[in-house]
Amino acid sequence: MSRRFLFVLGSARTEGNTELLAHAAAEQLPADVEQRWIRLADHPLPDFVDLRHASDHVRPPADSATGLLLEATLAATDIVIASPLYWYSVSGLTKRYLDHWSGWLRVPGIDFRATLAGRTLWGIAALADKEPSVADPYAGTLNNSAAYMGMRFGGVLLGNGSGPGDVLKDTDALTRAKTFFAQDAPLARFPYQDQAA
Numbered sequence: 001m002s003r004r005f006l007f008v009l010g011s012a013r014t015e016g017n018t019e020l021l022a023h024a025a026a027e028q029l030p031a032d033v034e035q036r037w038i039r040l041a042d043h044p045l046p047d048f049v050d051l052r053h054a055s056d057h058v059r060p061p062a063d064s065a066t067g068l069l070l071e072a073t074l075a076a077t078d079i080v081i082a083s084p085l086y087w088y089s090v091s092g093l094t095k096r097y098l099d100h101w102s103g104w105l106r107v108p109g110i111d112f113r114a115t116l117a118g119r120t121l122w123g124i125a126a127l128a129d130k131e132p133s134v135a136d137p138y139a140g141t142l143n144n145s146a147a148y149m150g151m152r153f154g155g156v157l158l159g160n161g162s163g164p165g166d167v168l169k170d171t172d173a174l175t176r177a178k179t180f181f182a183q184d185a186p187l188a189r190f191p192y193q194d195q196a197a
């Protein structure tokens, strides 16, 4: 199956560091790999309302932000969460997108979890802090989400920067970007599964 990458941009500003780093990584993808880029700020999702146990679930209309993001997610073999580090985790825009996955798990006819199982989740994040370990909660959120969905997880590409464009001075991050998507992406496991092994 030819690969189709969906870049989900979660910054609250355009052309910020995360987006620049994501482009540096995407430049290395082979030409036959499809790329789709969606800025969550351009397609505001409604607040997630938890109707999981309360109502019939319908597929959101294709002309809504929710429908657009659902269709794009279903079509992707690789989902790249490109969110800056906000309060040590993903941005609010990104978290809202992930919250909608919980609703999509109940939409009849799409078998959201089975469709995403075996596909790959990746993370790309800019952060102001120079110490990468402060982003562990971010990596944990994505790893565990991938494990829950039966997805592969390719890890998180981090780059340092505060003001827009700063990440271009992080030459180590730009070097890591060159090979990021070439890395092996094993099936994600919860940390307790590794401890038990």
Ligand SMILES: Cc1cc2nc3c(=O)[nH]c(=O)nc-3n(C[C@H](O)[C@H](O)[C@H](O)COP(=O)(O)O)c2cc1C
Residues within 6 Å of the ligand: 011, 012, 013, 015, 016, 017, 018, 019, 083, 084, 085, 086, 087, 088, 089, 126, 127, 128, 129, 130, 134, 160, 161, 162, 163, 164
């Ligand atoms: C709401 C908010 C929360 C942030 N939280 C953190 C944080 O927890 N740790 C950190 O190192 N940087 C934090 N930052 C700084 C951003 O991660 C940094 O400016 C990054 O370069 C922004 O990426 P962008 O240009 O792609 O938007 C925060 C910035 C904002 C606006």
